[in-house]
Structures are given as structure tokens and as C-alpha cells.
Amino acid sequence: MPDPAPAHDEIDLWSYLEILLRGKWLIALVTAVAVGAAAVLSFFVLPPVYEARATLLVSAPPRASVPAIFFTIGSGEPIGRVSAPPGASVPAIPGLEKLNEVLAALAETPSVDLDGMAAQLTSPAILAQVAQRLNLAGPPESLAGRISVSRARGANTLEVVVTGQDPREAAAIANAVAEAYVELMAELSQAKLRTAAGILQAAIRDEAANLEQARLKLTDFLRAGPGLEELRGEFSRKVDLLTQYKARLISLQVEVASASAELAALERDLAEQPKLLTVQRALLDDPLLHAAEAERSETSSWAGAGLTVTAEEVNPVHVDLARRAALVRAQVQKLRAEQTAISGATARLAGETEALRLALTDRQAEYDLLQQRVDLHSDILRTLSDRYEETRVAQAAAAEALPISVLPAGVPRVPVGPRKLLNVTVAGMLGLMAGVMLVFLRSGWEAARTRLAAAPAAAKPGTWDP
Secondary structure, eight states, X not given: OOOOOXXXXXXXXXXXXXXXXXXXXXXXXXXHHXXXXXXXXXXXXXXXXXXXXXXXXXXXXXXXXXXOOOOBOTTSOBTTXXXXXXXSOOOBOTTHHHXXXXXXXXXXXXXXXXXXXXXXXXXXHHHHHHHHHHTXXXXXXXXXXXXXXXXXXXXXXXXXXXXXXXXXXXXXXXXXXXXXXXXXHHHHHHHHHHHHHHHHHHHHHHHHHHHHHHHHHHHHHHHHSXXXXXXXXXXXXXXXHHHXXXXXXXXXXXXXXXXXXXXXXXXXXXXXXXXXXXXXXXGGGSHHHHXXXXXXXXXXXXXXXXXXXXXXXXXXXXXXXXXXXXXXXXHHHHHHHHHHHHHHHHHHHHHHHHHHHHHHHHHXXXXXXXXHHHHHHHHHHHHHHHHHHHXXXXXXXXXXXXXXXXXOOOOOOSOOBOOHHHHHHHHHHHHHHHHHHHHHHHHHHHHHHHHHHHHHXXXXXXXXXX
């Protein structure tokens, strides 16, 4: 006889429901135990947990109170360098560029970093201050598990959330964390201002020494050689004398030209005039003969009364022209001699004036450079003193200038935990699931035991299952 076909167990939905119905009391018992245990724990065993919230309002940070950018002069040139005349070396003022960099770093305005502030609120330094201030037992690190920091989206606010069984302690811890953070920020700001004040004090001492040294150099310079006023006076006198010489040379040129022209005209006229003139005159026109004739006429008549004679006489015009030409010639020679003397004196005076001008220029340039150093160090010292006073004022007002304000946490009235209804609900669901699992496990175990019990009877020979 052929073997019958193997049987296959088929379980449908009704079978599952039948199993659940058979085990409904077990499911109810497990669920009830879970709910009861959760209710007992939530209402009678677990202590209430309170939550306190302190809010920090963070505004935009103000401009830096530490003065930094003041090392410039009127032209915008860095004050660490001193301008000098062309060709002169430009000295540097050591230390000022470094001081500018340090103060600029101290004065840098930090950006608002809420994530960084949230991390700082739970830092060991803050927790240690809170534990010390409230005399809390245990290590400060134990507070980290009770403190959390949250931030509102789109707003510069941070909430310090503290949980605990004691509502007053939770509120005190939240407020202590916020206050400790504000005090820490104020102390950091004070430390920055103290650092800036120390740097400025050291710079003031150094700059006062630099100013004194610059003044000593200027005094030594003024004592070492002729004074600038003396050089300027001497230079002015030589320039005036040189101007007079040049004006006299121009006048001499005009006078020499005029006298030469007059001399040339006289010489031409003199050349045209003869030295002697031939004249005819009556004998009686001669004064001697005329006197003798007068004496004789008293006695008798003179026979030569109608006679004339020819004679040569000196040309008076020629004599006058010669005299005038000699005078003008002497005048021209005198003017030319004066012109030669003044020309030589002018050349010598021009050389002396140029040498004096170069010496005055060098002395003036050196004086200007030294005086500029004195003025520059005076300006720097005055600026440093002003910035030091500003730093002291900023240090006094640092606490009020902090961009953080605190809304303190109040004492919570309603506990946030344990959540009794939620605990009971979750326990009921877990108990229901555990009961269902137990029912299915029991049903499967019973089915397996039944199959094992029926297996030996099916294995006996000669048995037939119609």
C-alpha cells in the first residue's frame, strides 16, 4: 500500500484569534501587573523631577572699548615711521608697529557665537564656580548631567535648563550658571582691558624716554654749531648785499654805456675841430699896440693905423672838447674799474652765499628732522595718555557694556517628571505585548508537545490510518 501524502499545518486568522481568546486571562494578568507596577513606581516610588529655566539674551556686541588704531598722523602715514627730506634716511620708531598689532588684536570685536556660548555654559570652570557658590556636594562634573542648554531658532537667546528633585535647588543652579557665565565674560573683558592698560602704561613709559632722548638730541644739535637764526641772518645779509652788488653792476653797465657813448661823440666832434685857427686882425686890435698908440697919439699921429696882420690862434672849441673828452674818459675808466671790482666781489659773495645756503639747508633739514621726532613723540605720548584714560573709563564701565542680559529662573511649581500617565500607558502597552507573546509561546509549546506525543504511535508497524 502506498504511503499517504504528508500533512501540512495551516493556521489561519481564526486560529490566531482562538489562541488569543484562550489566553485572554494571561494577557490581562500580565498587562495588569505591568500597569500596576508602573503606577506604583510613578506614584509612590519615583521622586518628582522639577525643571528650572534661566534665559540669556545675547545682543550684538558693542564696538571694542580697547583703543587700537591710533598710530596714524594727519597724512594717514603710519606713526611708526617718520618722514624726512629727500635723500635723508627715514628712521623707524621701534615697538610701535608691534604695539599697534597687539592692541588691534585686543580690540577685535568678537562675533556672536551661540553654539560656542552654549558649550561654555557647561564648561568645567562654570560648573566649579556654581558648585562652590551653592556649596553642592559631589564633584562639579556631576552637574553636567543635570544641565542642558538650548537655543531658540532665529533668536539670540539661550536657555539654561536644570533638572532636579528640589525645585529651589534647580532654580538656584540655573541662575548660578547664568550669573557665573556673565561674571566670567565680565572678568574676561576686564582682563582684556587690564592687558591693554598694562601695554599702554609700558608704551607711555617707553615713549616718555624716547621723547626725552629726542629733546636731548635736539638740544645737543642746537649747542653744537651756529644757530639757525644766526645762519639765517648771515644768509639774509649776504643775499641783500649780493642784490645790491647786482643792482650796482646793472647801473654801472648803464653808466658805462652812456659815458662811452658821450665820449665817442666828443671824440668825433674833437676830430672835426682844428687845434689852431688862422685869423687876420688890425694892428690896433692888438692890446699892447693899442695902448702904445694911445700914449703916442697925445704927441703925434701913428703911421701904421690902417695895417692888418695874419696870425694862428688856439681853437677854443677844440680845447673845450678835449677837456670834456678827458673828463668823460677818466669817468669811463673809473666806472669800468668799479665794475671790475664789483664783479669780482659779486662772484666771491655768490660763492659764499651758496656755501652758506647749503650749510643752512643741511642744518635746517637736520633741525626739522630732530624737531619732527620731538613733535612726533609728543603726539604719540599724548595719544597714548588719552587712550589710557579711555581704557580706564572702559574698564570701569565694562560690566554695563556686556551684551548679555539674564532673565532669572523662577522656582518651578509643577514637576516635569515622572510622567505618570505616560509611564502607565507605556507599561500597559508593553504588558499587553508581553502577554500576547506569552500566549503564543504557550500555544506553540503545547502544539509541539502534542506532536511529540503522537509521533511514537504513528511509527508502530501494522497500523493503518484510513
